[in-house]
Amino acid sequence: MTTVRRLPFPISLTGEGIQLREWASEDLDDLVVLLDEPDIARWTPMPSPFDMAAGIAYLKRAHQGRTSGQRIQLAITVDGGKPLGEVLLFGVDHGRREAELGYLVGAPFRRRGLAAAALTLLSGYAHGTLNLRRLLLRIDPSNTASTAVARRCGYRLTGEPPILQEGPYGPSSLDTWELVESQTNTRIDRLRNVATGRYGRRT
Known part of the structure:
Protein backbone atom coordinates (compact mmCIF):
# COMPACT_ATOMS: atom_id res chain seq x y z
CA MET A 1 0.00 0.00 0.00
CA THR A 2 1.37 3.41 -0.96
CA THR A 3 2.01 5.82 1.87
CA VAL A 4 0.83 9.30 0.84
CA ARG A 5 2.63 12.36 2.12
CA ARG A 6 2.90 15.87 0.75
CA LEU A 7 6.07 16.90 -1.03
CA PRO A 8 7.46 20.36 -0.21
CA PHE A 9 6.29 23.34 -2.27
CA PRO A 10 7.75 25.65 -3.42
CA ILE A 11 11.43 24.79 -3.69
CA SER A 12 14.46 26.01 -5.62
CA LEU A 13 17.64 23.95 -5.88
CA THR A 14 21.00 25.35 -6.92
CA GLY A 15 24.20 23.46 -7.70
CA GLU A 16 26.22 21.86 -10.49
CA GLY A 17 26.11 25.17 -12.38
CA ILE A 18 22.31 25.20 -12.67
CA GLN A 19 19.19 26.28 -10.81
CA LEU A 20 16.00 24.22 -10.63
CA ARG A 21 12.90 26.32 -10.04
CA GLU A 22 9.11 26.05 -10.11
CA TRP A 23 7.31 26.51 -13.41
CA ALA A 24 5.46 29.83 -13.84
CA SER A 25 2.68 30.94 -16.17
CA GLU A 26 5.20 33.26 -17.84
CA ASP A 27 7.06 30.17 -19.07
CA LEU A 28 4.26 29.14 -21.46
CA ASP A 29 5.90 30.28 -24.71
CA ASP A 30 9.26 28.73 -23.81
CA LEU A 31 7.56 25.52 -22.66
CA VAL A 32 5.78 25.06 -25.99
CA VAL A 33 9.05 25.54 -27.88
CA LEU A 34 10.79 23.00 -25.62
CA LEU A 35 8.16 20.28 -25.84
CA ASP A 36 6.96 20.62 -29.43
CA GLU A 37 9.70 18.33 -30.69
CA PRO A 38 9.57 14.82 -32.21
CA TRP A 43 10.34 8.98 -25.70
CA THR A 44 7.56 10.46 -23.52
CA PRO A 45 3.74 10.43 -23.48
CA MET A 46 3.66 14.14 -24.44
CA PRO A 47 1.01 15.17 -26.99
CA SER A 48 2.35 15.89 -30.45
CA PRO A 49 2.18 18.47 -31.84
CA PHE A 50 2.60 20.31 -28.54
CA ASP A 51 0.71 23.59 -29.02
CA MET A 52 -0.40 26.47 -26.79
CA ALA A 53 -3.46 24.56 -25.57
CA ALA A 54 -1.25 21.62 -24.60
CA GLY A 55 1.14 24.00 -22.86
CA ILE A 56 -1.62 25.63 -20.83
CA ALA A 57 -2.94 22.22 -19.77
CA TYR A 58 0.60 21.05 -18.94
CA LEU A 59 1.34 24.03 -16.70
CA LYS A 60 -2.05 23.64 -15.01
CA ARG A 61 -1.34 19.98 -14.22
CA ALA A 62 2.17 20.85 -13.05
CA HIS A 63 0.83 23.51 -10.68
CA GLN A 64 -1.84 21.16 -9.33
CA GLY A 65 0.70 18.42 -8.78
CA ARG A 66 3.04 20.77 -6.96
CA THR A 67 0.51 22.53 -4.72
CA SER A 68 -1.09 19.20 -3.79
CA GLY A 69 2.34 17.82 -2.87
CA GLN A 70 2.05 14.89 -5.29
CA ARG A 71 5.23 15.51 -7.29
CA ILE A 72 8.26 17.74 -7.75
CA GLN A 73 8.32 19.23 -11.24
CA LEU A 74 10.99 21.86 -11.86
CA ALA A 75 12.30 23.87 -14.77
CA ILE A 76 16.01 23.49 -15.50
CA THR A 77 17.67 26.90 -15.77
CA VAL A 78 21.15 28.35 -15.59
CA ASP A 79 20.32 31.27 -13.33
CA GLY A 80 16.61 31.03 -12.56
CA GLY A 81 15.61 32.58 -15.87
CA LYS A 82 14.76 30.92 -19.18
CA PRO A 83 13.74 27.24 -18.87
CA LEU A 84 16.04 24.89 -20.79
CA GLY A 85 14.39 21.64 -19.77
CA GLU A 86 12.62 19.88 -16.92
CA VAL A 87 13.34 17.40 -14.15
CA LEU A 88 10.72 15.73 -12.01
CA LEU A 89 10.16 13.34 -9.11
CA PHE A 90 6.88 11.45 -8.84
CA GLY A 91 5.24 8.19 -7.83
CA VAL A 92 6.59 8.64 -4.31
CA ASP A 93 5.99 5.85 -1.82
CA HIS A 94 7.17 7.12 1.56
CA GLY A 95 6.50 3.76 3.18
CA ARG A 96 8.92 2.04 0.81
CA ARG A 97 11.04 5.21 0.57
CA GLU A 98 11.13 5.15 -3.20
CA ALA A 99 10.23 7.39 -6.14
CA GLU A 100 10.67 7.72 -9.88
CA LEU A 101 12.53 10.55 -11.60
CA GLY A 102 12.52 11.87 -15.16
CA TYR A 103 14.23 14.57 -17.19
CA LEU A 104 14.26 16.26 -20.57
CA VAL A 105 16.25 19.06 -22.18
CA GLY A 106 15.25 21.16 -25.18
CA ALA A 107 17.05 20.41 -28.44
CA PRO A 108 19.07 23.69 -28.59
CA PHE A 109 20.45 23.11 -25.08
CA ARG A 110 21.65 19.52 -25.26
CA ARG A 111 25.24 18.29 -24.98
CA ARG A 112 25.93 20.76 -22.17
CA GLY A 113 25.50 18.32 -19.27
CA LEU A 114 22.23 19.93 -18.16
CA ALA A 115 20.27 16.68 -17.80
CA ALA A 116 23.03 15.03 -15.74
CA ALA A 117 23.37 18.13 -13.56
CA ALA A 118 19.61 18.30 -12.96
CA LEU A 119 19.31 14.58 -12.21
CA THR A 120 22.27 14.75 -9.84
CA LEU A 121 20.83 17.76 -8.02
CA LEU A 122 17.32 16.35 -7.60
CA SER A 123 18.62 12.88 -6.67
CA GLY A 124 20.75 14.44 -3.95
CA TYR A 125 17.74 16.35 -2.65
CA ALA A 126 15.58 13.21 -2.71
CA HIS A 127 18.19 11.31 -0.68
CA GLY A 128 19.26 14.00 1.74
CA THR A 129 16.06 15.95 2.36
CA LEU A 130 13.18 13.67 1.43
CA ASN A 131 14.92 10.61 2.95
CA LEU A 132 14.13 8.45 -0.08
CA ARG A 133 16.41 5.50 -0.65
CA ARG A 134 15.26 3.83 -3.89
CA LEU A 135 15.31 6.21 -6.84
CA LEU A 136 14.20 4.87 -10.21
CA LEU A 137 14.28 5.85 -13.88
CA ARG A 138 12.24 4.28 -16.70
CA ILE A 139 14.05 4.55 -20.04
CA ASP A 140 13.59 3.04 -23.50
CA PRO A 141 16.91 1.29 -24.29
CA SER A 142 16.89 2.95 -27.74
CA ASN A 143 17.10 6.34 -26.04
CA THR A 144 20.88 6.24 -25.85
CA ALA A 145 21.25 9.86 -24.75
CA SER A 146 19.05 9.26 -21.72
CA THR A 147 20.75 5.99 -20.80
CA ALA A 148 24.12 7.77 -20.95
CA VAL A 149 22.82 10.36 -18.48
CA ALA A 150 21.57 7.60 -16.17
CA ARG A 151 24.94 5.85 -16.13
CA ARG A 152 26.81 9.11 -15.60
CA CYS A 153 24.69 9.85 -12.53
CA GLY A 154 25.21 6.44 -10.91
CA TYR A 155 22.03 4.66 -12.03
CA ARG A 156 22.21 1.01 -13.09
CA LEU A 157 19.80 -1.40 -14.82
CA THR A 158 17.78 -3.49 -12.38
CA GLY A 159 16.90 -6.40 -14.67
CA GLU A 160 13.19 -5.96 -13.95
CA PRO A 161 10.74 -6.76 -16.79
CA PRO A 162 10.23 -3.88 -19.25
CA ILE A 163 7.23 -1.58 -18.87
CA LEU A 164 5.17 -0.75 -21.97
CA GLN A 165 4.30 2.92 -22.53
CA GLU A 166 2.03 4.33 -25.24
CA GLY A 167 3.06 7.58 -26.92
CA PRO A 168 2.17 9.68 -29.96
CA TYR A 169 4.61 7.66 -32.09
CA GLY A 170 3.52 4.27 -30.82
CA PRO A 171 4.49 2.06 -27.86
CA SER A 172 7.89 1.98 -26.23
CA SER A 173 9.45 -0.52 -23.83
CA LEU A 174 10.95 1.02 -20.71
CA ASP A 175 13.77 -0.51 -18.70
CA THR A 176 14.03 0.24 -14.98
CA TRP A 177 17.21 1.87 -13.65
CA GLU A 178 18.04 2.35 -9.97
CA LEU A 179 20.50 4.65 -8.25
CA VAL A 180 23.08 2.34 -6.71
CA GLU A 181 24.27 3.90 -3.47
CA SER A 182 27.45 1.84 -3.28
CA GLN A 183 28.43 3.22 -6.69
CA THR A 184 27.09 6.72 -6.13
CA ASN A 185 29.56 9.33 -7.27
CA THR A 186 30.94 12.00 -4.97
CA ARG A 187 28.69 14.64 -6.51
CA ILE A 188 25.58 12.92 -5.09
CA ASP A 189 27.23 12.48 -1.70
CA ARG A 190 28.17 16.15 -1.60
CA LEU A 191 24.74 17.32 -2.72
CA ARG A 192 23.06 15.06 -0.16
CA ASN A 193 25.01 16.79 2.61
CA VAL A 194 24.35 20.25 1.17
CA ALA A 195 20.63 19.58 0.82
CA THR A 196 20.35 18.25 4.37
CA GLY A 197 22.15 21.27 5.79
CA ARG A 198 20.24 23.79 3.70
CA TYR A 199 16.70 22.40 3.91
CA GLY A 200 16.79 20.11 6.94
CA ARG A 201 15.75 16.46 6.92
CA ARG A 202 12.11 15.59 6.39
CA THR A 203 10.73 12.14 7.11
Missing part, protein backbone atom coordinates in the same frame (compact mmCIF):
# COMPACT_ATOMS: atom_id res chain seq x y z
CA ASP A 39 12.43 13.45 -30.08
CA ILE A 40 10.59 14.35 -26.87
CA ALA A 41 7.29 12.97 -28.17
CA ARG A 42 9.08 9.77 -29.19
Whole structure:
Protein backbone atom coordinates (compact mmCIF):
# COMPACT_ATOMS: atom_id res chain seq x y z
CA MET A 1 0.00 0.00 0.00
CA THR A 2 1.37 3.41 -0.96
CA THR A 3 2.01 5.82 1.87
CA VAL A 4 0.83 9.30 0.84
CA ARG A 5 2.63 12.36 2.12
CA ARG A 6 2.90 15.87 0.75
CA LEU A 7 6.07 16.90 -1.03
CA PRO A 8 7.46 20.36 -0.21
CA PHE A 9 6.29 23.34 -2.27
CA PRO A 10 7.75 25.65 -3.42
CA ILE A 11 11.43 24.79 -3.69
CA SER A 12 14.46 26.01 -5.62
CA LEU A 13 17.64 23.95 -5.88
CA THR A 14 21.00 25.35 -6.92
CA GLY A 15 24.20 23.46 -7.70
CA GLU A 16 26.22 21.86 -10.49
CA GLY A 17 26.11 25.17 -12.38
CA ILE A 18 22.31 25.20 -12.67
CA GLN A 19 19.19 26.28 -10.81
CA LEU A 20 16.00 24.22 -10.63
CA ARG A 21 12.90 26.32 -10.04
CA GLU A 22 9.11 26.05 -10.11
CA TRP A 23 7.31 26.51 -13.41
CA ALA A 24 5.46 29.83 -13.84
CA SER A 25 2.68 30.94 -16.17
CA GLU A 26 5.20 33.26 -17.84
CA ASP A 27 7.06 30.17 -19.07
CA LEU A 28 4.26 29.14 -21.46
CA ASP A 29 5.90 30.28 -24.71
CA ASP A 30 9.26 28.73 -23.81
CA LEU A 31 7.56 25.52 -22.66
CA VAL A 32 5.78 25.06 -25.99
CA VAL A 33 9.05 25.54 -27.88
CA LEU A 34 10.79 23.00 -25.62
CA LEU A 35 8.16 20.28 -25.84
CA ASP A 36 6.96 20.62 -29.43
CA GLU A 37 9.70 18.33 -30.69
CA PRO A 38 9.57 14.82 -32.21
CA ASP A 39 12.43 13.45 -30.08
CA ILE A 40 10.59 14.35 -26.87
CA ALA A 41 7.29 12.97 -28.17
CA ARG A 42 9.08 9.77 -29.19
CA TRP A 43 10.34 8.98 -25.70
CA THR A 44 7.56 10.46 -23.52
CA PRO A 45 3.74 10.43 -23.48
CA MET A 46 3.66 14.14 -24.44
CA PRO A 47 1.01 15.17 -26.99
CA SER A 48 2.35 15.89 -30.45
CA PRO A 49 2.18 18.47 -31.84
CA PHE A 50 2.60 20.31 -28.54
CA ASP A 51 0.71 23.59 -29.02
CA MET A 52 -0.40 26.47 -26.79
CA ALA A 53 -3.46 24.56 -25.57
CA ALA A 54 -1.25 21.62 -24.60
CA GLY A 55 1.14 24.00 -22.86
CA ILE A 56 -1.62 25.63 -20.83
CA ALA A 57 -2.94 22.22 -19.77
CA TYR A 58 0.60 21.05 -18.94
CA LEU A 59 1.34 24.03 -16.70
CA LYS A 60 -2.05 23.64 -15.01
CA ARG A 61 -1.34 19.98 -14.22
CA ALA A 62 2.17 20.85 -13.05
CA HIS A 63 0.83 23.51 -10.68
CA GLN A 64 -1.84 21.16 -9.33
CA GLY A 65 0.70 18.42 -8.78
CA ARG A 66 3.04 20.77 -6.96
CA THR A 67 0.51 22.53 -4.72
CA SER A 68 -1.09 19.20 -3.79
CA GLY A 69 2.34 17.82 -2.87
CA GLN A 70 2.05 14.89 -5.29
CA ARG A 71 5.23 15.51 -7.29
CA ILE A 72 8.26 17.74 -7.75
CA GLN A 73 8.32 19.23 -11.24
CA LEU A 74 10.99 21.86 -11.86
CA ALA A 75 12.30 23.87 -14.77
CA ILE A 76 16.01 23.49 -15.50
CA THR A 77 17.67 26.90 -15.77
CA VAL A 78 21.15 28.35 -15.59
CA ASP A 79 20.32 31.27 -13.33
CA GLY A 80 16.61 31.03 -12.56
CA GLY A 81 15.61 32.58 -15.87
CA LYS A 82 14.76 30.92 -19.18
CA PRO A 83 13.74 27.24 -18.87
CA LEU A 84 16.04 24.89 -20.79
CA GLY A 85 14.39 21.64 -19.77
CA GLU A 86 12.62 19.88 -16.92
CA VAL A 87 13.34 17.40 -14.15
CA LEU A 88 10.72 15.73 -12.01
CA LEU A 89 10.16 13.34 -9.11
CA PHE A 90 6.88 11.45 -8.84
CA GLY A 91 5.24 8.19 -7.83
CA VAL A 92 6.59 8.64 -4.31
CA ASP A 93 5.99 5.85 -1.82
CA HIS A 94 7.17 7.12 1.56
CA GLY A 95 6.50 3.76 3.18
CA ARG A 96 8.92 2.04 0.81
CA ARG A 97 11.04 5.21 0.57
CA GLU A 98 11.13 5.15 -3.20
CA ALA A 99 10.23 7.39 -6.14
CA GLU A 100 10.67 7.72 -9.88
CA LEU A 101 12.53 10.55 -11.60
CA GLY A 102 12.52 11.87 -15.16
CA TYR A 103 14.23 14.57 -17.19
CA LEU A 104 14.26 16.26 -20.57
CA VAL A 105 16.25 19.06 -22.18
CA GLY A 106 15.25 21.16 -25.18
CA ALA A 107 17.05 20.41 -28.44
CA PRO A 108 19.07 23.69 -28.59
CA PHE A 109 20.45 23.11 -25.08
CA ARG A 110 21.65 19.52 -25.26
CA ARG A 111 25.24 18.29 -24.98
CA ARG A 112 25.93 20.76 -22.17
CA GLY A 113 25.50 18.32 -19.27
CA LEU A 114 22.23 19.93 -18.16
CA ALA A 115 20.27 16.68 -17.80
CA ALA A 116 23.03 15.03 -15.74
CA ALA A 117 23.37 18.13 -13.56
CA ALA A 118 19.61 18.30 -12.96
CA LEU A 119 19.31 14.58 -12.21
CA THR A 120 22.27 14.75 -9.84
CA LEU A 121 20.83 17.76 -8.02
CA LEU A 122 17.32 16.35 -7.60
CA SER A 123 18.62 12.88 -6.67
CA GLY A 124 20.75 14.44 -3.95
CA TYR A 125 17.74 16.35 -2.65
CA ALA A 126 15.58 13.21 -2.71
CA HIS A 127 18.19 11.31 -0.68
CA GLY A 128 19.26 14.00 1.74
CA THR A 129 16.06 15.95 2.36
CA LEU A 130 13.18 13.67 1.43
CA ASN A 131 14.92 10.61 2.95
CA LEU A 132 14.13 8.45 -0.08
CA ARG A 133 16.41 5.50 -0.65
CA ARG A 134 15.26 3.83 -3.89
CA LEU A 135 15.31 6.21 -6.84
CA LEU A 136 14.20 4.87 -10.21
CA LEU A 137 14.28 5.85 -13.88
CA ARG A 138 12.24 4.28 -16.70
CA ILE A 139 14.05 4.55 -20.04
CA ASP A 140 13.59 3.04 -23.50
CA PRO A 141 16.91 1.29 -24.29
CA SER A 142 16.89 2.95 -27.74
CA ASN A 143 17.10 6.34 -26.04
CA THR A 144 20.88 6.24 -25.85
CA ALA A 145 21.25 9.86 -24.75
CA SER A 146 19.05 9.26 -21.72
CA THR A 147 20.75 5.99 -20.80
CA ALA A 148 24.12 7.77 -20.95
CA VAL A 149 22.82 10.36 -18.48
CA ALA A 150 21.57 7.60 -16.17
CA ARG A 151 24.94 5.85 -16.13
CA ARG A 152 26.81 9.11 -15.60
CA CYS A 153 24.69 9.85 -12.53
CA GLY A 154 25.21 6.44 -10.91
CA TYR A 155 22.03 4.66 -12.03
CA ARG A 156 22.21 1.01 -13.09
CA LEU A 157 19.80 -1.40 -14.82
CA THR A 158 17.78 -3.49 -12.38
CA GLY A 159 16.90 -6.40 -14.67
CA GLU A 160 13.19 -5.96 -13.95
CA PRO A 161 10.74 -6.76 -16.79
CA PRO A 162 10.23 -3.88 -19.25
CA ILE A 163 7.23 -1.58 -18.87
CA LEU A 164 5.17 -0.75 -21.97
CA GLN A 165 4.30 2.92 -22.53
CA GLU A 166 2.03 4.33 -25.24
CA GLY A 167 3.06 7.58 -26.92
CA PRO A 168 2.17 9.68 -29.96
CA TYR A 169 4.61 7.66 -32.09
CA GLY A 170 3.52 4.27 -30.82
CA PRO A 171 4.49 2.06 -27.86
CA SER A 172 7.89 1.98 -26.23
CA SER A 173 9.45 -0.52 -23.83
CA LEU A 174 10.95 1.02 -20.71
CA ASP A 175 13.77 -0.51 -18.70
CA THR A 176 14.03 0.24 -14.98
CA TRP A 177 17.21 1.87 -13.65
CA GLU A 178 18.04 2.35 -9.97
CA LEU A 179 20.50 4.65 -8.25
CA VAL A 180 23.08 2.34 -6.71
CA GLU A 181 24.27 3.90 -3.47
CA SER A 182 27.45 1.84 -3.28
CA GLN A 183 28.43 3.22 -6.69
CA THR A 184 27.09 6.72 -6.13
CA ASN A 185 29.56 9.33 -7.27
CA THR A 186 30.94 12.00 -4.97
CA ARG A 187 28.69 14.64 -6.51
CA ILE A 188 25.58 12.92 -5.09
CA ASP A 189 27.23 12.48 -1.70
CA ARG A 190 28.17 16.15 -1.60
CA LEU A 191 24.74 17.32 -2.72
CA ARG A 192 23.06 15.06 -0.16
CA ASN A 193 25.01 16.79 2.61
CA VAL A 194 24.35 20.25 1.17
CA ALA A 195 20.63 19.58 0.82
CA THR A 196 20.35 18.25 4.37
CA GLY A 197 22.15 21.27 5.79
CA ARG A 198 20.24 23.79 3.70
CA TYR A 199 16.70 22.40 3.91
CA GLY A 200 16.79 20.11 6.94
CA ARG A 201 15.75 16.46 6.92
CA ARG A 202 12.11 15.59 6.39
CA THR A 203 10.73 12.14 7.11
